[in-house]
Amino acid sequence: MEPIQVHKGKAVVLDRVNIDTDQIIPKQFLKRVERTGFGQYLFYDWRFQADGADNPAFELNQPEANGASILITGHNFGCGSSREHAPWALYDYGFRVIIAPSFADIFYNNCVKNGLLPIRLSPEETELWMERAKESQEEITVDLGEQLIKQNGLETKFEMDSYWKQMLYNGWDEISLTLQYEEAIAKYEHRQSAVNK
Structure with a gap:
């Protein structure tokens, strides 16, 4: 997982x-087993018309949205089912930061575990950045x-749990974090094997 320390990008x-x-990733596109390739289906029902053409009214289809890596959106983002495909699609599309007043809890956790930085701001601060x-x-x-x-x-300060911050800042997933203690784990296992002989 790529670390996020300082990110500079255009916002949409x-x-x-x-x-x-x-809405983030419709169910018909969940058959893939890889984490990649979902970006093309992000917000599919909003981005495309029934004939497959781009929906010219949708925000992400506007020229100024091209290349945006920061998404600023409304409260309760990522509600609904707990599918991990949603952050995969956002990441694959190119987003690295999502700013909103609130997120669904499972979605928030899935974002962090997949290298997306979800930032909670007050409704007023979110509106200001919008x-x-x-x-x-x-x-x-x-x-x-x-x-x-x-x-x-x-400038706006934001809060973040120190555990999640450490994971994103260092680019660690939970396995990477566990491996930080590899030497201590090996010593423990060695002691246990000696005791059990």
Whole structure:
């Protein structure tokens, strides 16, 4: 997993609430077993019309959204079923940071475990960054170490659990974290094998 320490990127606004995992990645695209390749189906029912053509009204299809790596959206993002495919699709599409007033708990955890940084801000702070992203195409800097979002003099602190922060900052999944204690585990196993002889 790639570490996230300081991320700079363009933001796109999806000003909707209660976006569930079925909207993020519709069920008909869940047959793949790899983690990659889901980005093309992200928000499929919104991004595309019935004939498969791009929906020109959808936010991610606007020219200014091209290349965005920060998604700013409404509360309760990622609600619905607990499918891990939702963060896979967001990551594969190119997003690395998601800013919202609230997230579904399981979705939030799945994001962190898959290298996406979910940031909770107050509704007022989220609205402020939505407006900023709509007004300016300038990159936003997200500093995980400082827990700070900034752009042109506007700065907002965010909270994050120290465990999840450590995982994202170092690019660790749970196996990587366990391997940090490999030497201690080996010593313990050696002692136990000696006791059990």
